[in-house]
Amino acid sequence: MANKTLKKDQVVSLLNKVAATYQLIAPVADDSVVMFKPLSSAEGVVFDYVNSVLPPKDYFFPQTEQMFKFSTRNNQIVINPPDPVKERVLFGIRPCDVQSIIAMDKVFDREYKDTYYLDKRAKTTIIAVSCTEPLPTCFCTSVGGSPTSAPGADLLLTDVGDVYLVEVLSEKGEAFVQKFSEFFGNENGEGAKKAEVEKAVAAKFVRTTSLEGVKAKLDNMFEHPYWERLARKCLGCACCTYVCPTCHCFDICDFNSNGFEGERFRCWDSCMFADYTRMAGGHNPRPTKKERVRNRFLHKLKYSWDRYGLGHCVGCGRCSRECPVNLDIYTVISDVKEVDANV
């Protein structure tokens, strides 16, 4: 479908109309923290943010998610699945986060189909917005991404002045544009303006490296002393993994209300926690911070390539910004390129 345009002063009206039929999920400020929330109208949606503190993964893979309710009364096991989610529109996510969803698809849509994730994925229309002001910690271009393109999104909006250039990237996006056609105009030279925006934003990146050679180097660095050195300052909290848009580990627990009825839920877990790999008998194959820190970085920069053929670091910079001790994956990438793998 051809590109469209959307007047900036029309966005709020569009989102209000969206909220009337879909569940609208958009960025809002909760005190100083920008995060995605389900909204009943466009009131409070922030448009001038660079990126949210938490990624939008909560809307595909919630931090706490009911899997089913159960009852075991009268010698009978009854299992009730949770209520299905509504059709949703996720507005305002950044290209790095679109890439993170592609990365998570590879995990949840394999031989085993994770219906909880896939149901939400199928029912969500993703409207991404290009970045114009990257943060000093952003490095999507270093890991193969782009602040102004978002393959995998349904629509991509780029601010080109008074209007957004709207790139229609999927059938879902096309259906959306048709359903709300009164808001969309035809492209008239905005594509050329986008090229200027692209050039301008590319020049603003402070962080520029590449992943060239990193994976190959990591293939032989499992026992490298680098990990022990790196891990010393790690606090072993889950900050990096919980703000990461691609971290997807979870634990499964039961909440049993009276011995007969309850619910089973899954919730985020973190490989940085000491008890993450602790076995029932007490053995822990990742006994110290060294093994845990190593696992996180190998998972992001090596195992993901081995398993899925893509990286699980999308360069959003969240862990770089939020880590309490400035243990920065960007530094790790640079370090890995420099260290002598044969030590």
Next chain:
Amino acid sequence: MRGLSEQLRNTAKELLREKKVDFVIGYAPGSVNVKTTPYFAFTPEEAENLVWNPLCANILVTYLLDYRYDDVKVAVAVKGCDARAINRLIHDRQLKRDKVVVIGLPCRGILDADKIAAKIDPRATITDFEYAGDNIVVKTDKGDVSLNRKEYLLNKCLVCEDHNPIVADIVIGEPVQGIAAEDNFAEVKQLEALSPAERDAYWEKQFNRCIRCYACRNICPACNCKECCFDQAEPQWLGKANNSAENHVFHLTRAMHVAGRCIDCGECDRICPMDIPLRKLNKKILKDMKELFGIDTPGKKTEDDNPIGSYRLDDPDEFNY
């Protein structure tokens, strides 16, 4: 301040060269120019990377807990606030005084990295810091930036009670004076003035944001239990689900658990990714301790001190019942 960094490096190098310590925990430049990062120097060459400047925010004393059962002697850099943690850990029998060399860093306040990031070119290299009246001048290779200290220091530094470490074996530089301290409990008083329902709504909103990453607990020098109750699977004191009830249990239990041991370093508050004002919880307890029992901020005393676990005949709180 470059001279002070140099002095710190020389001190660290000497300690390592003469094998007085196994390693030195200090700060090195961070991955962005407005931050530093904790750094472990094992050799005089590594000590060359150490810095001391108003970006050295992290409390490093907590790391001593990682080595509390090891046969090592560690030197650690401490600011005024951090020094209280040294005393507290000794009082808690988590640290032996002769196993640590305390390098004291007299401190005029730490700059808030989030606030100054907007003022300093991310491509610039910071070369030095200078004090000029109420301002601090950040010198960079792309020009100098003068910042009003009241505006750009961490909030905790505006109410600092110990600019100079109360415990130190070696002091880097001369004792300093900070800017005049504001009312230490102003924010607590604001919360106290609210009705219980308003206060409940306030904390409900804050705790609802919590992602339970436990960064607050893990950076905390008062959180020195061998196994945290929140990590225990059996019995499970805290449900793994993230919801308002469990989040309340986590934060309120933690606040009460560190009562009398929280040395008010404010690190939980500073590093919370969700900007939950955790220090206000601890401050309320510190205020009550002060007003009801005449107990000073924990860690202020070098002699044995256990604010909550002590019994005093001259306790100012009357037994009226």
